[in-house]
Amino acid sequence: VSDKGELRLYVTGSTLLSERAIETIQWCLREGLGNVYACEVIDALERPDLADRDGIFATPTLVRRSPPPVRKLIGDLSDRTLVLSSLRLDAHLEDTAGERRAERG
Amino acid sequence: VPQHAWSPGTAGSGKTLFGVQYLVAGIERYEQGGVLVTFDEAAQEIVRNVASLGWDLDRHSRERRLAFVDVAAVAGEEVVEAGHFDFHGLLARVEQAIERTSPLRVVFDSLTGIFPQFADRQAVRRELHRVTSRLRDLGVTTLMTAERSEEYGQVARYGVEEFVTDNVIILRHPLSRER
Numbered sequence: 001v002s003d004k005g006e007l008r009l010y011v012t013g014s015t016l017l018s019e020r021a022i023e024t025i026q027w028c029l030r031e032g033l034g035n036v037y038a039c040e041v042i043d044a045l046e047r048p049d050l051a052d053r054d055g056i057f058a059t060p061t062l063v064r065r066s067p068p069p070v071r072k073l074i075g076d077l078s079d080r081t082l083v084l085s086s087l088r089l090d091a092h093l094e095d096t097a098g099e100r101r102a103e104r105g
Numbered sequence: 106v107p108q109h110a111w112s113p114g115t116a117g118s119g120k121t122l123f124g125v126q127y128l129v130a131g132i133e134r135y136e137q138g139g140v141l142v143t144f145d146e147a148a149q150e151i152v153r154n155v156a157s158l159g160w161d162l163d164r165h166s167r168e169r170r171l172a173f174v175d176v177a178a179v180a181g182e183e184v185v186e187a188g189h190f191d192f193h194g195l196l197a198r199v200e201q202a203i204e205r206t207s208p209l210r211v212v213f214d215s216l217t218g219i220f221p222q223f224a225d226r227q228a229v230r231r232e233l234h235r236v237t238s239r240l241r242d243l244g245v246t247t248l249m250t251a252e253r254s255e256e257y258g259q260v261a262r263y264g265v266e267e268f269v270t271d272n273v274i275i276l277r278h279p280l281s282r283e284r
Contacts, residue, residue: 059194075188
């Protein structure tokens with residue numbers, strides 16, 4: 001079982017916006033986000049049931065399903081800095097490491 | 106029969122009830138399926154609120170004559186706008202609901218709930234337009250509710266909704282005896 005946070009990127013087919021969002025999230029994962037998050041790309045046209053469950057309406061949408069709070073980034077993620085800062089990479093690393101130590105202690 | 110109608114009213118004028126009644130009438134009187142897309146309140150909240158009127162929306166849903174697409178904001182969730190977007194995700198969910206219930210009537214309650222969520226209003230207008238044309242192509246009749254800021258003034262708060270519809274039904278809630 002992975003300790004990583006869970007991201008889901010909802011896209012719709014191969015639109016320009018979908019492609020841009022996928023490109024950005026792949027870049028972010030390579031730039032360090034991949035150490036703390038696992039990301040699944042879901043096509044809402046093929047899995048509207050999952051889109052339903054995650055309450056997706058504008059697309060693309062990147063959902064941080066864990067750790068809480070649930071956070072949604074709506075759009076093609078063209079602002080990479082905003083993506084990284086919204087997922088608060090460093091703070092998240094420190095927080096969960098701290099929590100785990102506390103739980104074990 | 107209007108294919109796209111839109112019903113603006115001020116808060117408390119009965120927009121949601123009007124929309125739900127439209128769907129229930131389709132189901133109970135004309136055997137037409139319906140889809141309720143909720144932006145302002147969670148679908149289950151609406152189900153509870155109209156139960157006292159004798160409308161059993163859960164039963165209609167179980168019997169596949171009614172489907173909900175819940176788009177209401179969830180408490181505790183944080184939403185960040187991060188670039189250009191479209192409403193294809195919403196459309197995918199609405200089309201799934203349409204297939205499940207083969208409806209002729211789709212209600213959006215309400216458009217007012219959508220706009221504050223996005224800074225790019227132009228994009229919201231464009232995408233709403235796309236959603237309504239797609240629904241028109243699918244042969245369903247769409248009713249959209251929206252809130253007015255005052256009883257007798259500008260019809261819509263965001264000055265857009267008239268353009269995406271064929272008809273406008275205004276709900277007014279006049280004060281009969283002001284004290």
